[in-house]
Amino acid sequence: MIKSILEIILLLGGLFFFSVGTIGILRFPDVMTRIHSGAKCDTLGLALSLSALALHNGFNFVSVKLMLVIVFVWISNPTIAHLIAKAANKK
């Protein structure tokens, strides 16, 4: 029961951050602000959504793989945001 409630809260939180990032991508006026809005999508939206899926699965080898995906995306996506910002600054 409390697992279902926690899973719904995590799914709604991930969906909230994805929606906020999408609205920011559509509404912000510049490249830098769009990068700033997209980083919200990359970090908290993906982490909350995949945590909800891992909680739905239970402790398993699949959950370990999902946590590995979260760690890899948390390392890789700030790198991509940094490179895009450097290319936008150089231009």
Next chain:
Amino acid sequence: MEYRIKIFIIALSINILLCMIRAVIGPSKLDRLVAINIIGTKTIVLIASVAFIIHETFFIDVVLVYALISFLSSIFVCNPD
């Protein structure tokens, strides 16, 4: 138990379609790159959710490989040298 994941998939697909608008009408190349990067992130969550809908656990390996390929493609596109 699975209907909430189905509703989550539908809402995430609407988000991907709204991001696709910015990827089409973006004024410069970097706007399109940011939008495509976010579409890749949402596709990771979408494939992981579909794996729990159809009860196939090897889709999680597909998620890992997709994250690697998305990272490499974005690195190579935005590096000018």
